[in-house]
Amino acid sequence: xxxxxxxxxxxxxxxxxxxxxxxxxxxxxxxxxxxxxxxxxxxxxxxxxxxxxxxxxxxxxxxxxxxxxxxxxxxxxxxxxxxxxxxxxxxxxxxxxxxxxxxxxxxxxxxxxxxxxxxxxxxxxxxxxxxxxxxxxxxxxxxxxxxxxxxxxxxxxxxxxxxxxxxxxxxxxxxxxxxxxxxxxxxxxxxxxxxxxxxxxxxxxxxxxxxxxxxxxxxxxxxxxxxxxxxxxxxxxxxxxxxxxxxxxxxxxxxxxxxxxxxxxxxxxxxxxxxxxx
Numbered sequence: 001x002x003x004x005x006x007x008x009x010x011x012x013x014x015x016x017x018x019x020x021x022x023x024x025x026x027x028x029x030x031x032x033x034x035x036x037x038x039x040x041x042x043x044x045x046x047x048x049x050x051x052x053x054x055x056x057x058x059x060x061x062x063x064x065x066x067x068x069x070x071x072x073x074x075x076x077x078x079x080x081x082x083x084x085x086x087x088x089x090x091x092x093x094x095x096x097x098x099x100x101x102x103x104x105x106x107x108x109x110x111x112x113x114x115x116x117x118x119x120x121x122x123x124x125x126x127x128x129x130x131x132x133x134x135x136x137x138x139x140x141x142x143x144x145x146x147x148x149x150x151x152x153x154x155x156x157x158x159x160x161x162x163x164x165x166x167x168x169x170x171x172x173x174x175x176x177x178x179x180x181x182x183x184x185x186x187x188x189x190x191x192x193x194x195x196x197x198x199x200x201x202x203x204x205x206x207x208x209x210x211x212x213x214x215x216x217x218x219x220x221x222x223x224x225x226x227x228x229x230x231x232x233x234x235x236x237x238x239x240x241x242x243x244x245x246x247x248x249x250x251x252x253x254x255x256x257x258x259x260x261x262x263x264x265x266x267x268x269x270x271x272x273x274x275x276x277x278x
Contacts, residue, residue: 006030006048007130008070008122010061011039012077015248016127016221020076021046023130032068034061037079055079058093058113062120072123074130075110075217093120107168107210110217126215127246134250136266138242142257146265150204150237153178157206157239158267165210171220172207174235176200189222190229197233204237205230208269209244223248224256231260242266 007029011017018040021031025046033039033047036055044050051064065073090098093116100112114124128135140146146154153175160180161173170184174196181203182196189207196203209220222240230238238257240247245266247253257264 004028004030005072006032006068006070007125008032008034008065008068008073009043009047010034010036010073010075011043012037012079013039014077014221015040015223016246017076018042018046019131019134019246019248020074020127024074027130029130032065032070034064036061037077039077054089056090056094058097058116059091062093062117062122065122070122072125073117074125074127075113076127107214107218111214114214114216124216127217127219128215131246134247136240136242136245136247136250138266138268141247141264141266142254142262144258144261144263146204146237146239146263149177150263153204154206154237154239154265154267156180157204158208158269161206161208162211162269165208168210171209172205174200174203174205176203189226193226193229193233193235197235201234203230203233203235204239205235206239207245208241213244215244220245221248222246222253224252227253227256227260227262227264231256231262235262237263237265239265239267242268244269 007024009017009021009031011033021043024031030048031046033043033050035052053061097112097116100115101108117124157173157175164183165171172184172189172192173180174182181200182192184192193205207220222245
């Protein structure tokens with residue numbers, strides 16, 4: 001029997017790379033892990049081989065992947081953007097990627113990386129290829145459905161969050177009784193939720209994808225910590241985009257929501273690919 005081809009995983013911080021590695025292994029695919037930024041130590045036990053490579057050393061990354069015959073690679077995990085800006089040691093491949101970037105937005109950084117990987121002969125796969133079970137269909141995800149008032153705030157929040165995401169500002173907003181309490185920017189979703197909680201009790205949090213979100217990187221991710229942050233901030237409900245959100249540790253997330261009485265809903269959005277983006 002021919003051995004399954006290995007999957008390359010370029011990993012940053014957080015649980016998502018672990019979920020992908022576990023999913024790939026369940027599919028019979030060995031994993032070659034490239035730790036580029038503070039990756040979860042559990043990956044060492046899940047991977048057939050693991051390498052730590054500095055952010056600017058794309059040549060070393062490609063060499064490691066080729067050593068194991070990798071043709072398919074996935075990108076997952078958080079990378080501190082400020083660390084990217086401070087990374088002054090760029091090898092030839094990283095310099096090639098940097099020249100493609102018009103700015104330091106997430107989409108620009110990751111799009112340039114994907115282009116270099118593809119030119120090196122690698123297929124960059126969708127993040128959800130091995131974790132389809134973590135992507136929700138439309139509907140109620142926990143024990144409690146949103147109330148009529150929460151549903152109205154969700155509908156408003158979806159419209160506002162979609163517009164904010166189209167501008168590449170952030171992907172989440174907090175709403176209370178028809179008032180936009182907070183909009184996510186560079187601080188991230190959890191920090192926005194905490195800020196909103198200090199401004200108004202009973203917030204509803206909505207998180208969506210960008211209109212042209214590339215499924216190979218940077219899909220919206222929500223985990224148990226997000227639900228716990230909503231509850232700690234006095235929030236009562238959370239909505240995510242169906243079909244385009246990854247629910248980390250999904251069972252734990254739902255259990256945390258049920259324990260806190262937070263309604264969690266996956267909502268289906270209309271096609272927004274025709275929306276203008278900066």
